[in-house]
Amino acid sequence: MxxxxxxxxxxxxxxxxxxxxxxxxxxxxxxxxxxxxxxxxxxxxxxxxxxxxxxxxxxxxxxxxxxxxxxxxxxxxxxxxxxxxxxxxxxxxxxxxxxxxxxxxxxxxxxxxxxxxxxxxxxxxxxxxxxxxxxxxxxxxxxxxxxxxxxxxxxxxxxxxxxxxxxxxxxxxxxxxxxxxxxxxxxxxxxxxxxxxxxxxxxxxxxxxxxxxxxxxxxxxxxxxxxxxxxxYLPEGPKWFPDDMGVDASDETLVSEFVREKVLLHTREEIPHAVGVLCDGFEYKRDLLKLHATIYVEREGQKGILIGKRGEMIKRIGIEARRDLERIFDTRVYLELDVKVKQGWREDQGQIRRFGYSADE
Structure with a gap:
């Protein structure tokens, strides 16, 4: 990096x-x-x-x-x-x-x-x-x-x-x-x-x-x-963090967010708001970073749109997310994506916290 x-x-x-x-x-x-x-x-x-x-x-x-x-x-x-x-x-x-x-x-x-x-x-x-x-x-x-x-x-x-x-x-x-x-x-x-x-x-x-x-x-x-x-306008004070500190997002969070960004850019109507992403696989193997992320939606119809005809939509999302992740992690990335349905997750406080979207996070 x-x-x-x-x-x-x-x-x-x-x-x-x-x-x-x-x-x-x-x-x-x-x-x-x-x-x-x-x-x-x-x-x-x-x-x-x-x-x-x-x-x-x-x-x-x-x-x-x-x-x-x-x-x-x-x-x-x-x-x-x-x-x-x-x-x-x-x-x-x-x-x-x-x-x-x-x-x-x-x-x-x-x-x-x-x-x-x-x-x-x-x-x-x-x-x-x-x-x-x-x-x-x-x-x-x-x-x-x-x-x-x-x-x-x-x-x-x-x-x-x-x-x-x-x-x-x-x-x-x-x-x-x-x-x-x-x-x-x-x-x-x-x-x-x-x-x-x-x-x-x-x-x-x-x-x-x-x-x-x-x-x-x-x-x-x-x-x-x-x-x-x-x-x-800042007060005089110490360096609160080391010079090489970047952002407070974990590597898994960055994977989830950049996958979600590609979903937002390529879908319309209710789908972007219904999407949550979790990175559930993160493994370095020599000069390759193997990642797995699951995209969650609220209805079966949304899942079909995200996958696309012959898998073209999910393939495009994966390719574009991988390019950003290779830049961030400065290594080759293999990214595998799944799409699952989690009905009504946006009204479920437990699921909101699971995705890391809670105000207390």
């Missing part, structure tokens, strides 16, 4: 909130449990953490230069606002899946961005929307839980679509956050000047933003400016 390789045992999995001593509900964390969130921190990092909790930070003790900044920024907004695309652009590699389909992002993903003088942990969240099932409710809970638990909230608004009630609803939650608030107007490459001006004016009515930026993640326009602006 590259220097920004994916670490399936990422320390990011061990850190679910900024206080480290409380869970998402404000309850004290039970340090007697087998799972220890501090296990991978050395003495200097622990000292720096305690110093910060007490209101001070000693750069010398933490081993970082004076004035070093670090912290967390959450990307929030309506579905398809460009959150995952911006994360990929900042990270410099595609690690979050993208598609034109709503609910593409179902899992909160954190990516560590290292720049001179700062370390930023970018948190990509599911698009906020009016839920139609238990899955949708869990995705909203997951996104909203991040707004109050970061240093900076970046509210992403699509420059090409008029601001509506959905954006206003998201804005209410952003406005209530104590974090620094940045308006990020996305997709500048396909918006005309009139749209950009109008969107900026309407967005300013919703929230008192500390900063605003117009970006194009696909063209790289103002991506580094976004990183710089976020860094300027």
């Amino acid at each position: 590259s220097d920004q390789s994916i670490n399936s045992h990422s320390a990011l999995n061990d850190v679910d909130d900024r206080s480290l001593l409380e869970d998402a509900d404000g309850d004290l964390f039970d340090v007697e449990q087998d799972f220890d969130p501090f296990a991978e921190l050395d003495d200097d990092e622990l000292d720096a953490m305690l110093a910060k909790a007490e209101g001070g930070f000693d750069a010398t003790a933490s081993g970082v230069p004076e004035g070093f900044r670090s912290g967390f920024v959450a990307l929030v907004g309506r579905p398809n606002a460009g959150k995952s695309t911006l994360l990929n652009a900042c990270f410099g590699q595609k690690v979050a899946i993208t598609s034109p389909v709503a609910q593409t992002t179902r899992r909160r993903m954190r990516a560590v961005i290292n720049r001179e003088g700062c370390q930023i942990v970018i948190v990509d969240t599911p698009g906020l929307h009016k839920p139609k099932d238990s899955l949708g409710s869990e995705l909203n809970k997951s996104a909203l839980s991040e707004i109050g638990d970061v240093d900076v909230v970046a509210f992403l608004v699509d420059a090409t679509k008029p601001i509506g009630r959905g954006d206003a609803w998201v804005a209410e939650h952003v406005a209530a956050s104590r974090a620094t608030k940045i308006l990020v107007l996305t997709k500048a490459d396909i918006a005309n000047p009139q749209q950009v001006t109008s969107q900026l004016e309407e967005a300013r009515k919703l929230v008192d933003f500390d900063e605003e930026l117009v970006v194009s993640s696909t063209e790289g326009f103002n991506v580094e400016a976004f990183v710089s602006v976020v860094a300027s």
Whole structure:
């Protein structure tokens, strides 16, 4: 893998909130449990953490230069606002899946961005929307839980679509956050000047933003400016994670997500929303990575569409997913896919948790 390789045992999995001593509900964390969130921190990092909790930070003790900044920024907004695309652009590699389909992002993903003088942990969240099932409710809970638990909230608004009630609803939650608030107007490459001006004016009515930026993640326009602006609002602090840390997704999760992305890109109507994917086979054999993933749908008819005539659809999904996985894992990949029916899984909390889509994950 590259220097920004994916670490399936990422320390990011061990850190679910900024206080480290409380869970998402404000309850004290039970340090007697087998799972220890501090296990991978050395003495200097622990000292720096305690110093910060007490209101001070000693750069010398933490081993970082004076004035070093670090912290967390959450990307929030309506579905398809460009959150995952911006994360990929900042990270410099595609690690979050993208598609034109709503609910593409179902899992909160954190990516560590290292720049001179700062370390930023970018948190990509599911698009906020009016839920139609238990899955949708869990995705909203997951996104909203991040707004109050970061240093900076970046509210992403699509420059090409008029601001509506959905954006206003998201804005209410952003406005209530104590974090620094940045308006990020996305997709500048396909918006005309009139749209950009109008969107900026309407967005300013919703929230008192500390900063605003117009970006194009696909063209790289103002991506580094976004990183710089976020860094300027972060507190002085230690490097929370090693320089070679990538994202907090396990290898199996990345396999599942990139398979699901190809399903989203090649199917229509209800199928993309009814699909869940699990990677249930992961084995290295010399210079070959053997993978097996199962695609779950809710009805037999959906299964037939996914398999396709003479298996053409599932073959195309497998070929395209394999190409991405070979890039990510930097090795040859053999990918085998199955399709199974799991009726009503989107209303089943147990199944939602099994797929890793629960807000508590």
